[in-house]
Structures are given as structure tokens and as C-alpha cells.
Amino acid sequence: MLSEKVITEINRIKSKYQEPRSTLLPSLYVVQRENGWIAPEAMAEVGDLLNIPKATVKGVATFYSMFRHKPVGRHVIQLCTNVACMIMGAERLVDLLKQKYGLEPNGTTADGRFSLVIMECIGACGTAPAMLVNTDFHDNLTEENIFKILESYK
Amino acid sequence: MITVTINEKQIKLEKPVTILEAAKVAGIKIPTLCHHEMLKPFGGCRLCLVEVEKLPRLQTACTLSVTDGMVVRTETERVIDARKAMLEFLLINHALDCPYCDKAGECDLQDLVVKYGPTTGRFAEGKRKHPESYDDPIIVRNMERCISCTRCVRMCNQVQGASAISMVNRTSKTYVEPFSGGRYNCEYCGNCLTVCPVGAIISRLHKHTYRPWFIEKNVDTICSFCGVGCTFTVQSRGDAIIRVVPEAGKGVNNGLLCNRGRFGYDYVNSPKRLKSPMIRKDGVLQETTWSEAFAYIAQQLKTIKEQHGGNAIAGVASARCTNEDNYVFQKFMRVALGSNNIDSVAGFAFAPAQRLFGKIFGQGVTANPISGIAKSDGVFTIGGDPTSVNPVLGLQIRAVAQQGVPVVTVGYAAGLRRFSTNRLLPAPFTETTLLAALVSELLKKKPLSGEKSAFGEIIGKLQSISLAEASEVCGIPVKELEACVENLSGVTNPSVIIGRDIIQRTDGHTTILLLAALVHILNGRIYLSSELPNEQGLVDMGCLPDMLPGARPVAVESFRKRYEEFVKGEIPSAPGLGLMEIIEGIKAKRIKALYVMGENVAFNVPGQKFVKEVLSTLDFLIVQDIFLNETAQRAHVVLPSLSWSEKEGSYTNLEGRMQHLRKAIGGQGIEDWKILAEISTRLGVAMQYRDAQDVLAEIAKVSPLHKGISYEDMDGGECMWPYKGEPLRHDAGIEGLSMPDMKSLLKKSDKSKLYIGIDKPLFHSASQSRHSAALNSISSKPYVKIGSSIAKRLEVADGDYVSLSTETDTLELPALVFADMPEGLVLVPNNVEERGAFKLLPWKLNAVMKIPALDGIEVTVTKSERMTAEVAA
Amino acid sequence: MEPFLLKNISNPNSADLSEYVKTGGYAALAKAIDMKPSDIIDEVKKSGLRGRGGAGFPTGMKWSFAAADPKKPKYLVCNADEGEPGTFKDRPILEKNPHLLIEGMAISGHALQAEYGYIYLRGEYPKAKDILEGAIAQAYEKGYLGDNILGKGIRFHLYVHQGAGAYICGEETALIESLEGKRGQPRTRPPFPVNEGFLAKPTVVNNVETLSNIPYIITIGAEAYSKIGSADCPGPKLYSVSGHVKKPGVYELPMGTTLKDIIYDHCGGILGDKKIKAVIPGGISTPVLPGDKLNCPMDFPSMPKHGSMLGSGAVMVFDESVDLVKVCLRAIKFFEHESCGKCTPCREGVGWLRSILVRINSGQGREGDIDLLMEVSKNILGKTFCPLGDGAATVVQSFIKHFRNEFENKIKEAVSV
Numbered sequence A: 001m002l003s004e005k006v007i008t009e010i011n012r013i014k015s016k017y018q019e020p021r022s023t024l025l026p027s028l029y030v031v032q033r034e035n036g037w038i039a040p041e042a043m044a045e046v047g048d049l050l051n052i053p054k055a056t057v058k059g060v061a062t063f064y065s066m067f068r069h070k071p072v073g074r075h076v077i078q079l080c081t082n083v084a085c086m087i088m089g090a091e092r093l094v095d096l097l098k099q100k101y102g103l104e105p106n107g108t109t110a111d112g113r114f115s116l117v118i119m120e121c122i123g124a125c126g127t128a129p130a131m132l133v134n135t136d137f138h139d140n141l142t143e144e145n146i147f148k149i150l151e152s153y154k
Numbered sequence B: 001m002i003t004v005t006i007n008e009k010q011i012k013l014e015k016p017v018t019i020l021e022a023a024k025v026a027g028i029k030i031p032t033l034c035h036h037e038m039l040k041p042f043g044g045c046r047l048c049l050v051e052v053e054k055l056p057r058l059q060t061a062c063t064l065s066v067t068d069g070m071v072v073r074t075e076t077e078r079v080i081d082a083r084k085a086m087l088e089f090l091l092i093n094h095a096l097d098c099p100y101c102d103k104a105g106e107c108d109l110q111d112l113v114v115k116y117g118p119t120t121g122r123f124a125e126g127k128r129k130h131p132e133s134y135d136d137p138i139i140v141r142n143m144e145r146c147i148s149c150t151r152c153v154r155m156c157n158q159v160q161g162a163s164a165i166s167m168v169n170r171t172s173k174t175y176v177e178p179f180s181g182g183r184y185n186c187e188y189c190g191n192c193l194t195v196c197p198v199g200a201i202i203s204r205l206h207k208h209t210y211r212p213w214f215i216e217k218n219v220d221t222i223c224s225f226c227g228v229g230c231t232f233t234v235q236s237r238g239d240a241i242i243r244v245v246p247e248a249g250k251g252v253n254n255g256l257l258c259n260r261g262r263f264g265y266d267y268v269n270s271p272k273r274l275k276s277p278m279i280r281k282d283g284v285l286q287e288t289t290w291s292e293a294f295a296y297i298a299q300q301l302k303t304i305k306e307q308h309g310g311n312a313i314a315g316v317a318s319a320r321c322t323n324e325d326n327y328v329f330q331k332f333m334r335v336a337l338g339s340n341n342i343d344s345v346a347g348f349a350f351a352p353a354q355r356l357f358g359k360i361f362g363q364g365v366t367a368n369p370i371s372g373i374a375k376s377d378g379v380f381t382i383g384g385d386p387t388s389v390n391p392v393l394g395l396q397i398r399a400v401a402q403q404g405v406p407v408v409t410v411g412y413a414a415g416l417r418r419f420s421t422n423r424l425l426p427a428p429f430t431e432t433t434l435l436a437a438l439v440s441e442l443l444k445k446k447p448l449s450g451e452k453s454a455f456g457e458i459i460g461k462l463q464s465i466s467l468a469e470a471s472e473v474c475g476i477p478v479k480e481l482e483a484c485v486e487n488l489s490g491v492t493n494p495s496v497i498i499g500r501d502i503i504q505r506t507d508g509h510t511t512i513l514l515l516a517a518l519v520h521i522l523n524g525r526i527y528l529s530s531e532l533p534n535e536q537g538l539v540d541m542g543c544l545p546d547m548l549p550g551a552r553p554v555a556v557e558s559f560r561k562r563y564e565e566f567v568k569g570e571i572p573s574a575p576g577l578g579l580m581e582i583i584e585g586i587k588a589k590r591i592k593a594l595y596v597m598g599e600n601v602a603f604n605v606p607g608q609k610f611v612k613e614v615l616s617t618l619d620f621l622i623v624q625d626i627f628l629n630e631t632a633q634r635a636h637v638v639l640p641s642l643s644w645s646e647k648e649g650s651y652t653n654l655e656g657r658m659q660h661l662r663k664a665i666g667g668q669g670i671e672d673w674k675i676l677a678e679i680s681t682r683l684g685v686a687m688q689y690r691d692a693q694d695v696l697a698e699i700a701k702v703s704p705l706h707k708g709i710s711y712e713d714m715d716g717g718e719c720m721w722p723y724k725g726e727p728l729r730h731d732a733g734i735e736g737l738s739m740p741d742m743k744s745l746l747k748k749s750d751k752s753k754l755y756i757g758i759d760k761p762l763f764h765s766a767s768q769s770r771h772s773a774a775l776n777s778i779s780s781k782p783y784v785k786i787g788s789s790i791a792k793r794l795e796v797a798d799g800d801y802v803s804l805s806t807e808t809d810t811l812e813l814p815a816l817v818f819a820d821m822p823e824g825l826v827l828v829p830n831n832v833e834e835r836g837a838f839k840l841l842p843w844k845l846n847a848v849m850k851i852p853a854l855d856g857i858e859v860t861v862t863k864s865e866r867m868t869a870e871v872a873a
Numbered sequence C: 001m002e003p004f005l006l007k008n009i010s011n012p013n014s015a016d017l018s019e020y021v022k023t024g025g026y027a028a029l030a031k032a033i034d035m036k037p038s039d040i041i042d043e044v045k046k047s048g049l050r051g052r053g054g055a056g057f058p059t060g061m062k063w064s065f066a067a068a069d070p071k072k073p074k075y076l077v078c079n080a081d082e083g084e085p086g087t088f089k090d091r092p093i094l095e096k097n098p099h100l101l102i103e104g105m106a107i108s109g110h111a112l113q114a115e116y117g118y119i120y121l122r123g124e125y126p127k128a129k130d131i132l133e134g135a136i137a138q139a140y141e142k143g144y145l146g147d148n149i150l151g152k153g154i155r156f157h158l159y160v161h162q163g164a165g166a167y168i169c170g171e172e173t174a175l176i177e178s179l180e181g182k183r184g185q186p187r188t189r190p191p192f193p194v195n196e197g198f199l200a201k202p203t204v205v206n207n208v209e210t211l212s213n214i215p216y217i218i219t220i221g222a223e224a225y226s227k228i229g230s231a232d233c234p235g236p237k238l239y240s241v242s243g244h245v246k247k248p249g250v251y252e253l254p255m256g257t258t259l260k261d262i263i264y265d266h267c268g269g270i271l272g273d274k275k276i277k278a279v280i281p282g283g284i285s286t287p288v289l290p291g292d293k294l295n296c297p298m299d300f301p302s303m304p305k306h307g308s309m310l311g312s313g314a315v316m317v318f319d320e321s322v323d324l325v326k327v328c329l330r331a332i333k334f335f336e337h338e339s340c341g342k343c344t345p346c347r348e349g350v351g352w353l354r355s356i357l358v359r360i361n362s363g364q365g366r367e368g369d370i371d372l373l374m375e376v377s378k379n380i381l382g383k384t385f386c387p388l389g390d391g392a393a394t395v396v397q398s399f400i401k402h403f404r405n406e407f408e409n410k411i412k413e414a415v416s417v
């Protein structure tokens, strides 16, 4: 069940587009911000709100890699490993996350604190390697500072 | 004029088409996969790449339109290499399980690889893994074979409008999935099966039961489920139907089918089929021989006729039987038995409505091609959900809706939920008021022009009622009504689609008048939805108490005489009784014997309780059918007849199109017309027809509508009403008809009360479909649809049982909860023995038209103790 | 050259409207609002501005197509998807100089007589979303946006629309699909967006940097503007430089500055003064160049002559230590991950390239694998629905063309053991 808050937010967004369908991506974001991920029931409900068939909603939601279809940890680490970050040592960071937190790509730590998502280029090549934690941006990562940063996420 | 050169061949074209179409004109074949003639171009598979002069890149023939002077080459080395490359790519993730795949032998990919493809694949790594899905009762999904052409998804979205499946994910991880990921829970039209070029979606009905090359017989015939009359090819082996396949460009359906047509055929192979004639001896039906049965029937009918006269005998014809069957039936009743007491369920709504519209606008006003809907600039539907009663007609509505044409839907039509511009849900049985208001408003915007017509007079007499007043009565905001009027006043040639539910009312006749007024003002085209395949045929063949073949009143002496000359016999001059009157006649002991051909009177007539009691009081009941239905169970004699696929004949669909039914398979039993002929002959009225063709030949002589008609005419396609004959110019006039009075229009329905309405399920029509294993596997359970407000009040969730009681009876049914149901209405289908809506209905007539009146029947709904979540689809 | 696009981004409050106005912001809008739309379009045509999104299409010409179409309403869409790996040039504008973009869009909107504008912002830039929305709110307040811009009765509304992780949505027709709430798959052309774009109405899609050049053109005039940088492709250009250079970052330089100058003069040369091995000059979809071929002017017409493309002007520098097979593999993994799945060669072919590269890179390479890579790329190139697939093929071809030996060595090792 979508919360009242989510529903009102979706209806607010709806009012700003000429075409209700355009509201779909923003609406899915609203749901994900609230729940961390987008459950099938949520897709169906969003579909009802926007008068879009639920199968169509699913087709759209699964096309975009930033929509999540299973529950995630409290904090989502989105680490870029594309070429620029790779040559500046991103892969090593992935290994360290595994060693330190037992965190695998697309996995979540046992305590539900962190989830790890490997990203394609996040536009920080000049200050690589870089990551987003939830919506916070962190670059010039090193084997040391990455953990200082992460420790601030409880 | 455009000139293009393809492979050095010059082609002249009127208008720009795609390279693919241009090549087709020139007889040049360009291989394709994602392209399908019924779908918009996609350009994904890249198989149709061709070389176009002046364009550096290869171009997709399916998407690029030709321009004057364009030079195209489709068989250069570059093109051939590209083709090979695309096929090699496609095989990377395509399971090479052809020996095991049902599609082998009719698989586009297989054929293309054989023709153009690489002989070996160089892709070394493992293919995508994706277990075959058997979660659905009808459709098997094998995504290891899917080539992402998206044809099924585009069919489901663009054409069917169901949008039940979609492509999920991206990259080579893309595949097709229904929302649930397992069961489809869709409309089960199966049109996705038609367009899948490979074996990615397969019908479970015949999985692994045959190879395409095992098919012994291909017979083009007509579907037996509804009044649309879709064309398909029955593919059979021995006397078993393997599958039915439609074909783009053929028939009214142009390649499409609905779930009933595509999967419901299997009832003909049901083990429950009647195999031998039966006579009731010492209270039980016992098998007997045909000759004994014939002799017995003849002798019984003879005595009853002698003792009580022909009027003591009545007959019920069948909207599932052919024109030939029904013609012989009325002849048998009139000539051999001397009775005009002939009717059918067509007499409940289709025939009387058509009659009334005919009186107003002239005979044949409802005979309009379904394809016209797609050309109209507006749609008005009322009286049921066309997408479930006549699904393939419904698709035309969805199609125009997608082109942005205004669609006004009055009443609960879930299938048009996403396709209605104005969705009006009036309080139960207040449609008449709504119509009166719409007519009043539209008259202001579009006053009647031209010379005064009799009907114009009648319209003029309508006391104008305001949207505000209607809003009060119907419980629809004035804004919505205004928006609807706004849209309607803009249209110039709308399609008006009218369903049974609006006619079977106490005030059905006045409602029809208002609808006629609306049609008159809007210059609309009328479509009467028809639940059965041959309702129009019943009318045309004279299976009505007062009409002879060719829709000629029996009461008019000249017509009667003409008929008598042809049939060489006397017939009663007075019109007979309609079906409802017949049943009352039986009750009153005026009718002693009833002859039922292919109809389930005990089930399909509202007020089952009453009807069953009455039927059991008959002196003599003969039932001729393919199943031992509720009526047959009460019969004195039961005769096994043949199903639609087992005999030749013709159906006339709701648009007034005669179509040729061909014998596809053999079956136990005898053609209905032949049975009647046998008995007739034994009654002293000889009928010597060798085959259906002979019967049609006689129809062609007797009926002024069917002058010289033949199966060839039908096979020619456009065999539309009035066929080759002439319609009756002026049917008895319309004086005596009058608009409803203000008082009745302003009467509010009691908000505290709940009323029962009839639901028309997509998956079942009635007596036949319930013997289809396939349709039952989709949905076989009865149910009641209730609005969420009622659900909240009763604290019932989807699937919970509720108990429904009317003055007549009580039923326990699982509830399906819908947020958008109109207040005060619960919907129950009539498709399951002993648990159908008609069981709850009392015996109630529209006094003027002598048809069932299903309005204003109160029902009390309570939460039931039974809480098993027996889920009805 | 005085920076314009990145003017005063060092100022911590550069994103604030008042700061922007202080340094002459919105003066161009005030000027343009009194110009005839057609005059603005002519001015942009004269300026010689070419699209900065990668294709380098002449902006004025694109605009005139849309303007010529009678259909209404018209839409202006800013492509802020910046998904091309190596590219991060739009981000400073979006995050530090949002009003420049807004002003550019307001002017462009007036020129096109478009009443609605959308900024399609990649999901990976959440911070930019808040900044843009804040700036847009300010602009509405001050009447730079809305129903009556600067009281001149001109109407332009601007919205931010957030993508959700799909590189293909940078391709303009896929972007439009996505803006319509659909799966971001490219559309067939024709019809072109300028005639049937968003909601089937005339739609101009322009890159962030492109639109941010508009105020500059209006301010200094087409004449002066066309004198900046390369003659046949003028204007300032943002180059995003990453990899093994001493001072990576975004540089605003005259269009046509050579790779050499960018790397050595502006970025201070190679990190640790190592030897340079290779450069990808225009984002990952552009052909790689060997480190000794840097004397090429970085603009649209010149780069193809030197065997590559300007693309988005994203320069990625690799020193001698880099394993280019690994880089090639990573690049292909990216394309595979981003293939929208619509067309066969990209959907299936790129995955095949990946599997071959994986085995080579992991020491499982086989004889003939290099030829196979070339063959498969050839079968993809020029046959895909959109340029994404072509990108993948070019990458492989260019890497093998210039660094075949690295591939061979890996295979040799594999075959010998």
C-alpha cells in the first residue's frame, strides 16, 4: 500500500505534466525514495494512479538501472568502476569493501547497513575514483578515506 | 507518381510506402522478423537491411519509405553478409532445441536460417538460461527462444489494447513477461501466439501433441461463439480439432480472435457430448435408436395436434444453429405442426430492438459493417461491455480510441476503462433519464433540420430535462455530463453500440426510442451487440412468432399466401407466442408440447426457478442438442445433433453478413435440419433435402431477402443484408410509440438498496463454453462483482464469500471487489449451472415487448460464513 | 581567452541568482526578449555554433527546422544526461552555473516560440537536481521564467526531469521516449524530433553546453563569437580531461585547441612524468589514439581526419602502465550494460565481443580471436538502429588497430601455457 504522502506527492507531480505518462519516472522515484525499492504491488498502484497498465509500468521500471527491485540496506553505495575510475584504482576499492564489510556487488551487508551497486560513469572522471552514497557525492577516493567516509553512515 | 528501382526493376507507386511494401508489389521478397503486417514498423531485428543508393548505411526496408527515384538493392553481397550476420547474432541466445520445439516446421527463424543463415555458429560461450514457464494454464513461455522482436508485446499494446505483457529489463537480458511474471491473467485473446515468429510463446492446448506437418485438414469456417462471426481455419487430424488459426486479411476479424474463438473450440471434443437418442421410460432417459425416436416423436406430436390443435405446440429455435437449421425449424413448426409459436432467445432483445429501430428508420438500419467503427469520429456504447460480449468488435472501439476519437461509455464496461473519453456510471437503471437529458441538451446544440418526419414529431414531444436534473437522478456530476455533451455535439458520424442490458428493462421500449433519437440527432450508425452467432439469422429465417422468412409479417395476407404457395401447405394466419409467452402458456396449460432445438431454456431464460417448474409440467418436451443440458434433463425425448464444426451451413452475423460454415470434422449425431426433415416427413409433410445446399436453395426461393443466394455468394465475402433480395419497404408504422414521461424520468433510485445486474464474462458465453476445458482452465468459477464501498461495509476482501438473496433465491459466491463499480449495483454472471444469476431472478416481463425485464431487482448481500478464498478469475 | 561558460564558478555562491546577475547574468535575455524569434535564430546560424552533445549538428539549422513546422505547441529539451564515460563537462554548469543554462533556455525558448522546456537530467546527478530546481524557482520569482517573461508577455515554463540510469537516454529520441514515461529506446527517424518529438510535437533537443553558449552569442554577437576558435567550428569548448594527467578537470578553451596543448599546457602533462600510451579524445565511443598522435585540433571537422572524433570532448589519458586490453574490455562491458536491447547486432553482438575479450583478458584467448573480434565488430558496425552499437564496434576496432600487439601478447601467453 502506497502511503498517503506518496500518493499526494505523485498527484502533485502529475499536475505539472501535460501528459500523465510523463509522470511515471518521477512517481517511481517517489516510491523508491520512500521505500528504498519498488515492490510489484507499488508498481501496480502507481499504474492505477496514472492510468497506465501495470505490466507497462513494470516494463519501464525494469529498463532503468537505478530503480531497484529488491529491498536494499539503509545506505546504498553506488561505486563507479568505469574506465577513468578503473585506471585510478576503483577495482581495488571493490575488493576492500568485500574484505571489510563482506559486501558483494548488488549485495547487502548482513546488518542491513550497506548495499553496493556498481555504477557506470557517474561524471567524476576528473576526480576518480568516485561514488554516490545515497544521494551524497564523494570523489578522490583512496583506500583510506573511503572508509572514513562510509563510517559516517550509521 | 513515385518511381523506385529495386534490383534493377522499376516500380511505379501512387503513394509513398515502405521499401518492404514496394518490394512486395514487385514480387521481391525481403526477409523480416520483427515486422508484422498487423503492427506498426519497429526496425529492431535488422534482418531487412538493404542497400539504398546515396545512403552510406544499410537501411531497414520495413521502416524507410521510398522516395521518387530511389534505387534499392536487396541481394548484394553486402546485404547478404549483413543478413547472415544478423541471423548469427540471433542464434547466440536462441535455444537450438528445434527437435523438441512445437514451432519447428513453421518457425520464421528456422526458415530464414535454412535459407540465408550461417551453417555454423561461432559463438562459443554459454547461452542465456531462462526456465520455460508453465505457470499459465493456456500459454507456455519459453524465453530461451525469444528473439526480442517484441511482436507479441506490440500486438498486446497496439492492437488488443490489453497491455498485459511487456518487455522487461534491457540488453540481452530483455524478455517478455506478464505483470505477475507467471500467470498471464490477461484477456487470453492469444493474438500474441499469432505473431510470435518463433517458439517463445506456445499454446498449451496442443503442446507436444502434433507437428505442423501432422495436420490433415485445413477448413476455413466461422466461429460459433458470438455475433461477430470471426473467420478462421480449423486445423484437424481425424475427428479432433488441433487448433484454429485466423489470418490477416481474412474475415471481419482480419487475423484477430478472442479467447472464446481461439481456445473454446475444444467443447466439440468433450466426452460429455450426446451420442445416441434417448427416450424417457419409467421416468428415466434411456438410449434408443433413431428410427424409434423419430416414430415416437411423430406419433406424440400427431396426437397432441389432433387433440389440442397446433397452437398447443411451441418451438424454440437456436441462435447457435445455422440458417438452414432454423429455416427448416420454422417450416416444420408452421407447416408440419401448424403453429406460429416460434421464438428463440434472439426474441429477448436483439430481435425486438432491431424491429423497433427498423420501424423508425426502416428495415436493415442495424446492418452496418463492423469495420465502419474504425472510420467513425465518435463512439457511444451502452447496455453492456462490447469488449466482452463481442470482443473483436470491441477491439475496433479501442483502436479508434487510441486515435483520439471520443468514446462515451454508459454503464459498467470494464474493458473500455482505459479507452473511454467519457465514462458515465449512472445509478442502477437510471440510463433512461441520462439519455433523455443527453437528447434534450443535444437538441439545443443540433436542432433537427429538414422536413418533419413522423419520428421527428415523437422526439419533439420529449419533455426537455436538464443535465442538473439528470445529475440528481443518476448521481453523475454535471461537469461530467457537460463534457460528454461537448464531445458528442462535435461528432458527425458516430458508431452507437447497444447491448442487451439496456433493452431488457421494464421501460426498454422507451429507452430504445431515446436511443433512436440520439442516433437521429448525431447521424449515428447502430450496432446491436449480439451474444450468439446467428441471432440475425433467426430473424431473417422467420423464427419469430409473427415473421416469415425474409422478415415478412405473417399477418399480412399477401406474404402469407406467397409463403404457403412455396411450402405447399397451410399455416395459421395469426401471429404466435413469443418465448416468454410460451412459458406462461405452458404454465396456463395452453401449451402442451415444446420442441427445443439447440437452446437451453431451463438455463438461459431469466427466472430459472419458475421456468424449470413450468417445463416439468409439459406433456411432451423434445430437446435436440449436443449436450444433456438442464433442459434436456427434463425432456421426454433427447436427440443428439451436430456441433458447428461438424456440419455445413451459414450464419448471419450482427452486421447482417451471411457467412459460410464448412464441415471440418465428423461427429456423432445428425444435422438439426435433417432430424426435423425426418420427423416432418413422418408427419406427412415430406422434406427431401440431400444436404444443406438444398435447404439454402429453398431459402433462396422462399425468402424475398435471399433471392438466389448461394454459398458461392458468401465465399465471395461481401454477402451483406439485404443479401440479394429486397427488404420490406415500410413495416407497420411507429404511431403509438411515445417518449417516457417526466415523472418516471425524475424518479430517483433508492440509495439504500442494492440491485442485481448481469455480468457478461469474457471467458464464457454460456451453455457451450462451460464444456471447454481450455476456457474452464482460465476461469470456471462463478463470482459476484461488488464495489469497494460495499466490500468495506461488509468487510469482505477479494475472494471472500458473500451470500446474495433476492425474493426468489439465495446464492453463495466469492466476491470480486472493484473500486470503480457504480454504487448500488452488484454484477453476477449467468454461466455456471445452479450458480448463475438467472437463478436469483424472478419471473418478470416487459409488458409491451413481452421480453424479460431484469431491472430493479433488489438483492441483499451479506458476508458469508464460508471463507475459503476460492478465487474466481 | 576569458572563460564564459565557467565564469566565476570559483565563487562558492555562483549558483545563486543575485551572484549571477552581478556579473551580467540575464542581460542577454533582456536583450533577446526584444528581438524577433527569427532574428535570434539567424544570429545563432551566423555564429556557426555546433551542438556540443557529440554529433556536432549546426544548432541554428536545427532550430530553423523546428521553427518552420506549423504544429503547436513546440518543446525545448535540454539534454543533461551526460552519460558518455569520460564526460563531466556539463556538471559544473548544472551545479555551479545553473542560471547560465536557464537563461540560455529562456532565450532559446523565445527563439523557437516554445512554451515548455524540460531539462532531462541524468539520475546520477541528484545534487544538480536540487540546485537546478532552486535556481529555476528563483528565476520564476524574478520573472525570467513564467507566463510573462520580463513583462514582455512571453511565456516559457521550465521543468527538471530526472533520468534513472540509462546511457541510451542521452540519444535524443530515446530521451524523448523516456520523457514520455516509456522505456528509453530510440525511435525510427524520420520523423525527426524537430517535427515529431515530445508528444509528437516539434521538439528541439540541445546539450547543456550548447544552450549555455546562447547567452554568449547574444551578448557579444555572432560576428565576435564566430571569431573564437576554429574558423569552421567556432566558440568556446569545454574539455573534460581525466586519467593520468597532473591536473585533470574541465577546461574552457577555444574550439580546436590541440590534444597536445590540452594535455601538456593546460593539464600539466602526464602524472609522474610517465610516458603516455594512449588517449581517448572524445569520450569512450570515440576511437582511441596512440600517445604519439596528439597534434590534432579538437573540433568536429578536424578529428575525423586524424582517425577519431571530437564527441563530447572528453579526453581520457592513459600512461604506459595501463593494460589496454583491460580498458577495452571495460569499455565493452559498459556498452553491453547500456544496450537498450532493441536491435539485434547491439543486443547480441556486443555481448559476444565481451565474451571474447573476457577470455583473452583472463588468459584463455585462442588463435583467431583477434580476427573474430574484428569480424564481429564489422558485423555490428553500420547495422545497428542507433549509434550506441556502432560505438562499441569502433572501440574494439580502434584498440586492435593501434594496439594489436597487446592483444596478441595476451593470447600468445595463453596459447603457450
Ligand SMILES: Cc1cc2nc3c(=O)[nH]c(=O)nc-3n(C[C@H](O)[C@H](O)[C@H](O)COP(=O)(O)O)c2cc1C
Binding pocket: C050, C051, C052, C053, C054, C055, C056, C057, C059, C079, C080, C081, C082, C083, C084, C167, C168, C169, C170, C171, C172, C173, C205, C206, C207, C208, C210, C211, C386, C387, C388
Ligand atoms: C548513445 C548516445 C548517447 C548520447 N548521449 C548524449 C548525452 O549524454 N548528452 C548529450 O547532450 N547528447 C548525447 N547524445 C547526442 C544526442 O543524441 C543529441 O545529438 C544531442 O543531444 C543534440 O544536442 P546538440 O545538438 O546540442 O549536441 C547521445 C547520442 C547517442 C547516440
Ligand code: SF4
Binding pocket: C168, C186, C338, C339, C340, C341, C342, C343, C344, C346, C347, C384, C385, C386, C387, C388, C389, C390
Ligand atoms: S544500437 Fe540498438 S540495441 Fe543498441 S542502444 Fe541503439 S537501438 Fe538499442
Ligand code: FES
Binding pocket: B031, B032, B033, B034, B035, B042, B043, B044, B045, B046, B047, B048, B049, B060, B061, B062, B063
Ligand atoms: S523487419 Fe525490419 S528491422 Fe525487423
